[in-house]
Structure formats: C-alpha cells, structure tokens
Amino acid sequence: MKAEPAVQRRLLDLGEVDAELVRLAHRRRTLPEHAALTAAEAAVRTAKDALVDVETRAGDLDRDIRRLERDVDAVRARTERDQKILAGAGVGAKQASDLQHELDTLARRQGVLEDEQLEIMEQREAVGMDIAHAERVLAEAEHEQRTIAERRDAALRDIDAGDAGRRRAREELVATLPAELLAEYDRRRARGGTGAALLRERRCGACRLELDRTALSALRAAPPDEVVHCEECGVVLVRTPESGL
Numbered sequence: 620m621k622a623e624p625a626v627q628r629r630l631l632d633l634g635e636v637d638a639e640l641v642r643l644a645h646r647r648r649t650l651p652e653h654a655a656l657t658a659a660e661a662a663v664r665t666a667k668d669a670l671v672d673v674e675t676r677a678g679d680l681d682r683d684i685r686r687l688e689r690d691v692d693a694v695r696a697r698t699e700r701d702q703k704i705l706a707g708a709g710v711g712a713k714q715a716s717d718l719q720h721e722l723d724t725l726a727r728r729q730g731v732l733e734d735e736q737l738e739i740m741e742q743r744e745a746v747g748m749d750i751a752h753a754e755r756v757l758a759e760a761e762h763e764q765r766t767i768a769e770r771r772d773a774a775l776r777d778i779d780a781g782d783a784g785r786r787r788a789r790e791e792l793v794a795t796l797p798a799e800l801l802a803e804y805d806r807r808r809a810r811g812g813t814g815a816a817l818l819r820e821r822r823c824g825a826c827r828l829e830l831d832r833t834a835l836s837a838l839r840a841a842p843p844d845e846v847v848h849c850e851e852c853g854v855v856l857v858r859t860p861e862s863g864l
C-alpha cells in the first residue's frame with residue numbers, strides 16, 4: 620500500500636484523537652462520582668428508614684397517650700359519680716363503705732395511670748427529639764446526594780463536550796485520508812487498540828519494542844510512500860526524521 624509520508628503522519632494525529640476518545644470513555648465509566656452517588660443514595664435510604672422507625676415509635680406512643688387519657692377520664696367520671704352518690708341523701712352505711720372502698724381503689728388506679736402517663740410523655744418527648752434528629756440527618760443526606768449528582772452531571776457535560784470536539788476533529792481528519800489507508804488503520808486498531816504509531820529512535824511507538832537490524836534495513840529500503848508495519852505488533856509504522864533510520 621502506498622501513501623504520501625505527510626498523509627501517513629496524519630495517521631498519528633488520528634491515533635492521538637482516538638486515544639483521547641478512549642481516555643474520555645474510560646473517564647466517563649470511572650468517574651469517582653458514580654461510586655460516591657451510590658453511597659449517597661444508600662445513606663438517604665438508611666436515613667429514610669431511620670426516620671420511619673422513630674415516626675412509628677412516636678405513633679405507638681401517641682396511641683398509648685390517647686388510651687391513657689381515655690382511661691383517666693373514665694376513672695375521673697366514675698369517681699365523680701361515686702362522690703355524688705356518697706354526698707346524696709339516703710345512702711346506707713354498707714353502701715357508703717362500698718363506695719368509699721371503690722373511691723380508694725379509683726384513686727390508686729388514677730395515680731398509677733398518671734404515673735404511666737408521665738413516663739410515656741417523657742418517652743414521647745425523647746422520640747420527638749429523635750425525629751428532629753432523623754429529619755436533619757435525612758436532609759443532610761439528600762443535600763449530599765444532590766451535590767454529588769450535580770458534580771457528576773457537570774463532569775459528564777465536560778466529557779460530552781470533549782467527546783464531541785474529538786469526534787469533529789476525527790471526522791475532519793478522516794476526510795483527508797485515503798479510504799484504503801483508513802481501512803488499514805481501523806483494522807489494526809480493532810485488533811490491538813492502536814492503528815498507527817511513530818517509529819522513534821528505532822522503537823515502535825505502540826509496543827515499545829526496538830526493531831532489530833533486519834527489520835530496520837527493510838524499513839530503510841522501503842520507499843517513503845510505502846506503508847510499513849511493526850513486525851511485532853502489526854501497527855502501521857510512521858517514519859519521520861526522528862525514526863533513527
């Protein structure tokens with residue numbers, strides 16, 4: 620295959636553009652924000668679960684508080700009723716003694732219920748603080764998640780812009796290359812990731828191996844417009860004055 624040395628050198632520009640496209644694709648896949656975002660999403664889920672837990676506990680306690688209020692109301696109502704009967708006319712000694720006995724029991728019961736109420740109110744207050752704390756933790760986790768998502772999106776926009784620029788440069792370069800040479804470059808690239816490399820100081824720029832005497836004299840003998848390859852890795856070797864031939 621033949622191609623003017625200047626045209627061959629354009630393969631090196633194409634190689635740089637392609638390498639940059641590979642680097643951008645790698646950067647896109649390995650952005651640290653991907654892992655950070657996964658961790659932030661997990662933190663948000665954990666914070667939501669924690670909030671649901673304390674809200675459930677608060678709901679249970681609220682229900683207990685309402686039950687106790689109903690119980691206390693019932694005891695008070697019963698006490699008032701007994702006191703009214705006791706204060707009324709025509710209460711016999713036996714009935715008065717029974718009523719007094721019940722009033723004592725009701726008073727003890729009310730004391731127990733009120734102690735229980737106090738304890739549950741204290742618990743409810745503590746859970747209220749737990750809720751406020753869980754809400755703060757969740758808000759912080761969500762803020763962190765949004766911040767990381769924004770950072771990731773900005774990084775992706777950067778990569779997209781770089782990628783679009785390289786693709787335009789590639790199209791422009793490709794338009795200046797003979798189809799046959801480009802096909803050769805693409806074939807080599809498909810095999811090893813590199814299509815063309817500079818021969819510099821007798822070394823292949825792709826596999827970095829130094830060419831032996833025989834290979835070097837073959838390259839020296841080849842006309843400048845002859846397209847030559849690295850014997851080791853097969854890329855198109857571009858010869859320039861730096862090649863050491």
Ligand SMILES: [Zn+2]
Nearest residue numbers: 823826849852
């Ligand atoms: Zn090579």
